Amino acid sequence: MTLADEGWIRNVAEPPTRWELTTHIFAVALTAQGGSDLRQRVRPTLERLRDETGETVLFVVPDLKNFVITDVIECRQALRMVPHVGTPIAPQNSAAGRAMLAFMDIDQQTSLLGAEPSQQLLESFELTRRRGYAISDGEIDPTTTTIAAPIFKFDGTPGYAIVVCAPRERLIPPLHETIGKMVAQAARELSQGATATPKLAG
Numbered sequence: 001m002t003l004a005d006e007g008w009i010r011n012v013a014e015p016p017t018r019w020e021l022t023t024h025i026f027a028v029a030l031t032a033q034g035g036s037d038l039r040q041r042v043r044p045t046l047e048r049l050r051d052e053t054g055e056t057v058l059f060v061v062p063d064l065k066n067f068v069i070t071d072v073i074e075c076r077q078a079l080r081m082v083p084h085v086g087t088p089i090a091p092q093n094s095a096a097g098r099a100m101l102a103f104m105d106i107d108q109q110t111s112l113l114g115a116e117p118s119q120q121l122l123e124s125f126e127l128t129r130r131r132g133y134a135i136s137d138g139e140i141d142p143t144t145t146t147i148a149a150p151i152f153k154f155d156g157t158p159g160y161a162i163v164v165c166a167p168r169e170r171l172i173p174p175l176h177e178t179i180g181k182m183v184a185q186a187a188r189e190l191s192q193g194a195t196a197t198p199k200l201a202g
Contacts, residue, residue, distance in 0.1 A: 041190070042059055042071065042160075042190060043071070043073075045162075045186050045189055045190055046059060046071065046073045046162065046186075047073055048186070049073075049162065049164065049182060049183065049186045050073045050074075050075055052182055053075075053164050053166075053179055053182055053183075054075055054076075054077065055075045055077075055080070055081075055164050055165065055166040055170075055171065055179075056072065056073065056074050056075045056080050056081050056082055056164070056165045056166065057072075057073040057075075057162065057163065057164055057165070058071070058072055058073075058083065058096075058162070058163040058164075058165055059071035059072075059160060059161075059162060059163075060089060060096045060148070060160060060161040060162075060163055061159070061160050061161075062100060062112065062158075062159075063088065065111075065112060065114070066088040066089055066090055066091060066112070067088065067089040067090075067091065067094070067096050067097060067100070067161070068086065068087070068088055068089070069083055069084070069085055069086065069087045069088075069089065070085060070086075071085060072084070072085055075166075079167055079170070080166075080167070081144050081165045081166060081167060083165065089140075090140070091112045091113055092113060092121075093136055093139040093140055094136050094139075094140055094146065094148075095133075095134045095135055095136040095146040095147055095148035095163055096134075096146070096148045096161045096163050097112070097134075098121075098124055098125065098128050098134035098135075098136070098148070099128060099133065099134040099148035099149055099150045099158070099161045099163075100148075100150050100158040100161050101113070101117070101121075101125060102124075102125035102126075102128040102129050102134065102150075103129070103150055103152070103157065103158045104157070104158065131180065131184075132149055132180075132181075132184035132187075132188075133147055133148060133149040133180040133181070133183050133184045133187075134147070134148050134149070135147050135176055135180065136148075137168065137173070137176075138168050142168070143167060143168055143169075144165060144166070144167065144168055145165075145166055145167075145168045145171040145176075146163050146164065146165050146166075147163070147164045147171070147176065147179050147180050147183050148161045148162065148163040148164075148183065149161065149162055149180075149183045149184040149186070149187035149188075150187060151187045151190045151191050152191040153191075160190075161187070162183055162186055162187050162190070163183075164179055164182075164183050
């Protein structure tokens with residue numbers, strides 16, 4: 001129960017009662033085991049996206065109450081944003097949160113947000129579904145802009161997110177659509193069963 005209270009394990013929804021590891025341990029494992037299959041499969045795409053955008057790229061997974069950065073591909077510019085592996089990302093107002101929550105059902109949204117999404121947030125989810133990516137422009141950190149897109153699993157549910165993270169003064173609004181389309185394309189390439197239709201929230 002201590003492990004559950006601290007967020008390291010969670011109860012599996014389907015009977016019988018079972019426990020599974022959360023992404024807390026997954027983040028630690030990715031840090032210690034750089035050769036994991038997931039990391040090997042994702043890294044080339046993240047590195048290419050870093051080169052195409054010129055900005056830092058993050059790989060993010062959902063956790064019990066937030067999202068967790070599990071890989072960071074630093075950009076080569078002197079001024080850059082470089083969050084650490086294992087850093088939690090709040091679902092509310094973050095690009096990663098909006099990108100993944102938009103394709104989750106209402107129960108998952110409520111669980112991660114701590115309350116049912118507001119009408120304003122639901123409208124942002126609709127925008128995310130239409131264009132394929134989400135933007136957080138200075139809403140978490142006034143100096144940072146992030147653009148994220150979800151990676152879908154075989155069943156059409158979002159399993160991960162790719163995030164481009166850059167100084168706000170460099171990733172200006174006229175570039176949002178161009179970078180957003182790059183992020184969305186990279187996420188589509190990594191999605192499993194890419195021909196499947198993503199499940200929509202609701």
